[in-house]
Amino acid sequence: MLDIYTLGEDVLREECSDITDFDDALRVLSDAMIDTLEEADGVGLAGPQVGVSKKIFVVHIRGNKPMVFINPVIIGTSIETGPYEEGCLSIPGVYHEVIRPLGVTVQAQDLDGKPFTIEADGLLARVIQHENDHLHGKLYIDHLDQKSRDRLVHSYEKKNRIRRKQKARV
Numbered sequence: 425m426l427d428i429y430t431l432g433e434d435v436l437r438e439e440c441s442d443i444t445d446f447d448d449a450l451r452v453l454s455d456a457m458i459d460t461l462e463e464a465d466g467v468g469l470a471g472p473q474v475g476v477s478k479k480i481f482v483v484h485i486r487g488n489k490p491m492v493f494i495n496p497v498i499i500g501t502s503i504e505t506g507p508y509e510e511g512c513l514s515i516p517g518v519y520h521e522v523i524r525p526l527g528v529t530v531q532a533q534d535l536d537g538k539p540f541t542i543e544a545d546g547l548l549a550r551v552i553q554h555e556n557d558h559l560h561g562k563l564y565i566d567h568l569d570q571k572s573r574d575r576l577v578h579s580y581e582k583k584n585r586i587r588r589k590q591k592a593r594v
């Protein structure tokens with residue numbers, strides 16, 4: 425289980441670097457990210473969220489196999505957009521509707537460096553966009569207007585303080 429970095433950590437705001445070594449260490453990282461994602465009961469996890477400023481994210485939609493995206497590039501998005509309530513393991517406990525394109529085409533590499541292209545819609549399209557943002561130092565709250573973002577961050581910090589207090593007590 426890897427530590428999940430949360431809002432305020434610099435690594436979440438950095439542009440990630442490309443992955444060039446498709447070696448065992450990459451496989452170990454990817455497996456650990458998938459385990460961490462499962463443990464945290466999330467659907468997606470990106471490198472920066474575990475302190476690794478590299479272009480990798482994993483997606484696990486229940487009922488499907490976990491997927492690994494390395495050096496992904498979104499090469500197309502649908503014109504049609506829509507709302508969906510998003511959360512993030514790096515901003516635990518709060519959620520907000522985000523408007524995004526409903527479909528995406530993404531190019532990426534697998535663990536062997538082999539390129540692949542996926543056309544996605546539904547939840548997968550949503551998660552791909554959210555995780556891809558992480559690789560460019562962007563969080564879902566950046567898509568909100570200033571007022572909604574301030575309100576959400578305030579609510580997150582309040583919850584976080586309570587959680588820290590509870591932790592300190594035990």
Ligand code: NI
Binds near residue numbers: 511512513514555
């Ligand atoms: Ni996230």
